[in-house]
Amino acid sequence: MATQWPAAEDRTGREPLSVVDRIKQYILLNRLSPGDPMPTEHELSDQLAVSRSRIREAMKTLSALDIVEVRHGYGTFVGTLSLTGLAESLAFRGMLTSHRDKHFLADLIDLRELLEIDWAPLIVERLDTEALAAMRALATTMVDLAAQGREFPVEDRQFHQLLVSTSGNALVGQLLDVFWQVHSLVAETIGPPTHLEETAQAHHAIIDAIESGSAEALEAAIRRHYEPIRERMRRSAGAD
Amino acid sequence: MATQWPAAEDRTGREPLSVVDRIKQYILLNRLSPGDPMPTEHELSDQLAVSRSRIREAMKTLSALDIVEVRHGYGTFVGTLSLTGLAESLAFRGMLTSHRDKHFLADLIDLRELLEIDWAPLIVERLDTEALAAMRALATTMVDLAAQGREFPVEDRQFHQLLVSTSGNALVGQLLDVFWQVHSLVAETIGPPTHLEETAQAHHAIIDAIESGSAEALEAAIRRHYEPIRERMRRSAGAD
DNA sequence: TGGGATTTGTCCGTATGTATG
DNA sequence: GCATACATACGGACAAATCCC
Numbered sequence: 001m002a003t004q005w006p007a008a009e010d011r012t013g014r015e016p017l018s019v020v021d022r023i024k025q026y027i028l029l030n031r032l033s034p035g036d037p038m039p040t041e042h043e044l045s046d047q048l049a050v051s052r053s054r055i056r057e058a059m060k061t062l063s064a065l066d067i068v069e070v071r072h073g074y075g076t077f078v079g080t081l082s083l084t085g086l087a088e089s090l091a092f093r094g095m096l097t098s099h100r101d102k103h104f105l106a107d108l109i110d111l112r113e114l115l116e117i118d119w120a121p122l123i124v125e126r127l128d129t130e131a132l133a134a135m136r137a138l139a140t141t142m143v144d145l146a147a148q149g150r151e152f153p154v155e156d157r158q159f160h161q162l163l164v165s166t167s168g169n170a171l172v173g174q175l176l177d178v179f180w181q182v183h184s185l186v187a188e189t190i191g192p193p194t195h196l197e198e199t200a201q202a203h204h205a206i207i208d209a210i211e212s213g214s215a216e217a218l219e220a221a222i223r224r225h226y227e228p229i230r231e232r233m234r235r236s237a238g239a240d
Numbered sequence: 241m242a243t244q245w246p247a248a249e250d251r252t253g254r255e256p257l258s259v260v261d262r263i264k265q266y267i268l269l270n271r272l273s274p275g276d277p278m279p280t281e282h283e284l285s286d287q288l289a290v291s292r293s294r295i296r297e298a299m300k301t302l303s304a305l306d307i308v309e310v311r312h313g314y315g316t317f318v319g320t321l322s323l324t325g326l327a328e329s330l331a332f333r334g335m336l337t338s339h340r341d342k343h344f345l346a347d348l349i350d351l352r353e354l355l356e357i358d359w360a361p362l363i364v365e366r367l368d369t370e371a372l373a374a375m376r377a378l379a380t381t382m383v384d385l386a387a388q389g390r391e392f393p394v395e396d397r398q399f400h401q402l403l404v405s406t407s408g409n410a411l412v413g414q415l416l417d418v419f420w421q422v423h424s425l426v427a428e429t430i431g432p433p434t435h436l437e438e439t440a441q442a443h444h445a446i447i448d449a450i451e452s453g454s455a456e457a458l459e460a461a462i463r464r465h466y467e468p469i470r471e472r473m474r475r476s477a478g479a480d
Numbered sequence: 481t482g483g484g485a486t487t488t489g490t491c492c493g494t495a496t497g498t499a500t501g
Numbered sequence: 502g503c504a505t506a507c508a509t510a511c512g513g514a515c516a517a518a519t520c521c522c
Contacts, residue, residue, distance in 0.1 A: 024332060031339070040487060051511045053293065056488085060297045064304035065329040072488050073518030081333040086326045089305040093321040095268060107411040114358050171347040280507065291491045296509085312508050313498030 004029035005047050019058040022048055024067065027078055038068060038076040064088075087178045094186035105186055105233055112179050113226045116160070119167040120222065121215040131162045132207060138162075139203035146200040151193055153184060159203055190236040195228035202228070244269035245287050259298040262288055264307065267318055278308060278316040304328075327418045334426035345426055345473055352419050353466045356400070359407040360462065361455040371402045372447060378402075379443040386440035391433055393424060399443055430476040435468035442468070 006025035008016045017025065023044070038044075041059070045052045059076065062068040066079040094104050138159045142152040157180050164173050187193070202225035209221040246265035248256045257265065263284065278284075281299070285292045299316065302308040306319040334344050378399045382392040397420050404413050427433070442465035449461040 028335060033336075042487080053512085054510065057297055057300045057509095059488095060300040061304040064301040065325055065332070067329065067332055070488070071519080073486080074520070075487065081329065081336070083326070083329070085305055085329055086323070089307065089321060089323070089325055092264060092305070092307055096273075096321070099271070103410065107409045110409055111412055111415075115354075118354050118358065169347045169350055170343065172351055175351075282507085293491065294489085297489095310508075311499080313506080314500075315507065 008048075019048060019050055019054050020061050023058055023062060027067070032078045034078050034080045036078045038078060040075065083174050083178045087181045090178070090182040091185040094182060095189055098186055098189055102233060102236075105183070105190075106230075108179055108183055108186075109226055109230060109233070112176060112183065113222060115172060115176055115179075116164060116222050117219050119164055119169075119172070120218040122168075123163065123166050124210055124213055124215050124218055126166045127210065127213070128166045131165060132210060135159055135162050135203070136207050139200070139207060142200040142203055143197070146196040149196070151196065152200065156199075156203075157181075157184075163206070187232075190233070194232045194235070198228045199225070248288075259288060259290055259294050260301050263298055263302060267307075272318045274318050274320045276318045278318060280315065323414050323418045327421045330418070330422040331425040334422060335429055338426055338429055342473060342476075345423070345430075346470075348419055348423055348426075349466060349470060349473070352416060352423065353462060355412060355416055356404060356462050357459050359404055359409075359412070360458040362408075363403065363406050364450055364453055364455050364458055366406045367450065367453070368406045371405060372450060375399055375402050375443070376447050379440070379447060382440040382443055383437070386436040389436070391436065392440065396439075396443075397421075397424075403446070427472075430473070434472045434475070438468045439465070 004026070006017065006022045006029060008022065027038075032038075039047065041052050041055050044055045048055070059068060059070060063070050063079065065085045066082045068076055069079045070076045090108075094108070097104050138155045142155045142159075145152040145155070157177070160180055161173065161177055164176055167173065193199075202221070206218065206221045206225060209217040212218075244266070246257065246262045246269060248262065267278075272278075279287065281292055281295050284295045288295070299308060299310060303310050303319065305325045306322045308316055309319040310316050330348075334348070337344050378395045382395045382399075385392045385395070397417070400420055401413065401417055404416055407413065433439075442461070446458065446461045446465060449457040452458075
């Protein structure tokens with residue numbers, strides 16, 4: 001199929017499309033998929049009849065949203081449409097507002113807990129033994145690290161990814177991962193972590209609950225998991 | 241307080257910060273709030289010792305995430321940290337993938353339903369009569385418009401905003417609004433709406449349920465509200 | 481291993497459009 | 502209407518990174 005180029009005016013009588021929109025149109029018109037190569041900046045500049053500076057600025061906008069991915073000296077490609085932009089935006093909001101109020105972090109924790117609890121019935125029903133074994137190993141590592149007074153961000157993140165992986169809803173998995181990242185970044189700014197051992201143990205309890213086959217037990221275990229985290233937040237709020 | 245400028249090297253030995261990060265640092269260091277004016281591009285160019293082109297490209301990245309807001313011929317300001325970037329990114333993903341699979345839209349609907357149901361107990365408990373009256377008026381308008389065969393996007397969006405407004409969780413409200421926008425945009429691409437009257441009536445049923453004071457009734461009403469929407473999706477999937 | 485070709489990154493100078501007062 | 506300040510846009514030049522032969 002020949003390359004399709006969007007016109008500056010989508011329909012006569014309407015205002016001309018922005019460069020960003022025309023590049024998005026280009027991707028849609030040519031049915032490109034994540035990873036597919038985009039034209040060079042020079043070619044886009046020619047085809048859309050705008051300077052390379054404008055193309056570059058449009059690309060910056062698009063890469064911030066992970067609609068395209070730019071590789072220095074190599075080329076530009078259709079992005080993976082991940083939610084990295086959301087993570088950056090939320091993390092910045094958290095850092096900017098965490099001085100004034102703690103609402104943001106509290107809302108974030110509530111949302112994480114709520115979404116995980118939503119999937120509790122499905123998780124116990126499907127009971128993915130492979131994932132469960134991996135989660136058990138991660139929990140053990142976390143307890144070990146906690147005993148040494150060390151943190152365990154990598155293990156914690158992976159644990160929660162696995163927990164929701166059985167949901168079948170890719171979107172909620174990605175969102176929860178973003179929330180995890182934002183939480184992790186913002187929490188750093190309010191001081192060192194507390195309740196390390198308690199939090200690590202809470203992950204074992206979550207697996208126990210899943211194996212028990214009771215959705216209610218899992219819900220309770222998830223709630224208990226988030227309690228020390230809320231407690232830490234309350235303390236830092238009081239310390240201000 | 242004198243203006244604080246972030247150094248290119250945060251700590252000796254580490255790699256230098258990107259221009260985007262240095263501008264974010266500038267905002268954090270000077271404790272700026274949404275709406276506060278940013279330095280001009282020329283001044284940023286001087287202070288950060290990089291060309292105006294780089295400043296502009298960085299600004300494009302930051303404005304895509306609504307970290308700054310640029311007003312042509314006037315100035316640049318700290319942005320409102322809204323989730324417009326997420327909406328754009330998700331909407332594009334939906335349009336790009338809706339040809340191949342319907343998972344995305346289905347996941348999105350599930351997520352909207354789930355989050356609204358999560359707040360059902362709180363909504364019936366607090367029972368904001370003002371919001372309820374406004375919602376009732378909106379529902380009536382929706383039914384009128386549906387009877388004329390017309391759509392009612394504005395009313396629908398506002399209705400759902402009001403529904404979750406009593407949750408007290410600002411984040412979930414903003415997220416749901418983004419999901420509404422994305423849903424609306426992506427749904428357009430799969431054809432004209434169906435079940436107009438049924439959907440309009442479903443909103444009346446939601447208010448009835450809230451007034452009944454039963455969280456279970458509200459949950460059921462919300463589920464019924466999303467049923468015709470899922471049905472429309474299934475039909476379009478079958479039509480491919 | 482190396483070197484040339486391609487592509488993105490950075491910078492500069494200048495001109496134009498737009499909002500404020 | 503005018504002057505000023507600011508963002509928008511363009512074109513050209515060179516640097517840096519990557520790939521491929």
